[in-house]
Amino acid sequence: MTKKVKAEKNVEVAPLKKEIEVKEPQAPKWEIKDRSYYLLADGEPLTYVLQSKSSKRKPLLWWDEDKGINREMRYASNQNSIFIDEQDNNAILEHIVFENGALFVPKQNQSLQKLLSLHHPKRDVIYSEVDNVAEAKEDLVSIEAEMQALNTAVSLEIEQAEAILRVEVGSQVDRMSSAEIKRDLFVFAKKNPMLFIQLVNDDNVMLRNTAIKAAEMGIIVLSQDQRSFSWGSNSRKLMEVPFDENPYSAFASWLKTDEGVEVYKSIQKRIN
Numbered sequence: 347m348t349k350k351v352k353a354e355k356n357v358e359v360a361p362l363k364k365e366i367e368v369k370e371p372q373a374p375k376w377e378i379k380d381r382s383y384y385l386l387a388d389g390e391p392l393t394y395v396l397q398s399k400s401s402k403r404k405p406l407l408w409w410d411e412d413k414g415i416n417r418e419m420r421y422a423s424n425q426n427s428i429f430i431d432e433q434d435n436n437a438i439l440e441h442i443v444f445e446n447g448a449l450f451v452p453k454q455n456q457s458l459q460k461l462l463s464l465h466h467p468k469r470d471v472i473y474s475e476v477d478n479v480a481e482a483k484e485d486l487v488s489i490e491a492e493m494q495a496l497n498t499a500v501s502l503e504i505e506q507a508e509a510i511l512r513v514e515v516g517s518q519v520d521r522m523s524s525a526e527i528k529r530d531l532f533v534f535a536k537k538n539p540m541l542f543i544q545l546v547n548d549d550n551v552m553l554r555n556t557a558i559k560a561a562e563m564g565i566i567v568l569s570q571d572q573r574s575f576s577w578g579s580n581s582r583k584l585m586e587v588p589f590d591e592n593p594y595s596a597f598a599s600w601l602k603t604d605e606g607v608e609v610y611k612s613i614q615k616r617i618n
Contacts, residue, residue: 381459382476385447394444396468398461400430408465421461428461444473488539495539498546499531507531509555510545520562553598553610560613561594568593584609 385394399420400406407416408429418430422437442458443449451459463475502510507527512519514534519527535542545551557575560566564578572593575584585606587596601610 376460378453378456380453381451381463383444383449383451383462383473384476385444385473386470387472392446394447394472396442396444396466396473398442399439406467408467419461419465421458423455423457426457428457428465449473491539491543492536495535495542496532498543499528499535502531502546504528505555506546506552509552510534510542512555512558513545513551517558517562520559549602550595550598553601554594556610556613556617557594557597557601559617563617565613565616566597 397404397406400418405416406419408419409415410417419428420430420433420437421428421440421442422433423440424436424438425433427433442462449462451462453459462469462473469475499507504524504527508519511522511527511531511534515530522530557566561568566584567576567578567581568574569576573587575587575593575597576582577584585597585600587593600606
C-alpha cells in the first residue's frame with residue numbers, strides 16, 4: 347500500500363525591506379544666466395572699483411576645502427578660471443567697476459560671475475547679487491500683509507480704531523472726527539501693515555487707550571514723577587509703576603490682574 351505523502355505547504359516569507367538610500371544634500375546647481383550686482387552702502391559713489399586681483403600688500407584669497415589651501419584669485423578677461431594657479435602667462439587683467447552703484451555681468455562672462463557670486467570675500471559686505479526670486483517673495487509678503495491690514499481696518503469698530511491710531515498720532519486722536527480716524531487708520535495700515543497687525547493683536551492697546559482717556563478725563567491721575575497712578579476723585583493710590591516701564595503700558599498690564607479688572611470696569615462706567 348502506497349503511503350500518501352502530504353504536500354508541504356509553501357510558506358510565504360515577507361520580502362526584506364529595502365534599505366533606504368540616504369542621499370546627501372546637493373549643492374545648488376550653478377545656473378548660466380545674466381547676473382546683476384549692487385553696492386550695499388547708502389549713498390554709494392557713482393563709480394566704485396572692487397578689488398579684482400591678489401597682491402602681497404592686499405591678498406585676494408579663497409579657502410579651498412578640498413585642497414586645504416588658500417588660493418589666490420584675479421579677474422582676467424581671457425581666462426576661464428579666476429584662480430591664478432590655473433591661469434597662463436597671457437592673462438589680460440581687468441578692473442571690476444560698479445557704475446551708479448550697480449554692475450551687470452552677462453552670462454558669457456562666467457569667470458567674473460563666479461568670482462562675484464561664489465568666491466569674492468566682499469560679497470554681502472560691500473556688494474550683493476540681485477536675487478529676483480527672493481525679491482519677489484519679499485514683495486509678496488509685503489503685499490499680503492498690506493491686504494490683510496487693510497481688510498482688518500475695514501472691520502474695526504471706532505473705539506478699536508481710536509486705540510490703534512493713538513499709538514501713531516498720540517492725543518491728537520481726541521480731536522479727530524470718526525471719518526478722520528477711519529481715514530488715517532487706513533493710511534497707517536497701508537504705510538506700516540506689519541506694525542498695524544501687531545497692534546491689532548495686542549490686547550494691551552485697547553487697555554492702554556482706556557488708561558490714557560481716563561487720565562485725560564481726570565478719572566485717574568499719573569503722579570508727577572510718573573511712578574504711580576491714583577483715583578482722581580479721592581487720590582487713593584491704585585498701583586506703582588515698575589522701574590523703566592512706560593506708565594500707561596504698565597497700567598494696561600495691571601488692569602488684567604484680579605484687582606485691576608474691577609478698576610477697569612469702574613473706569614469704563616465713568617468714561618461712558
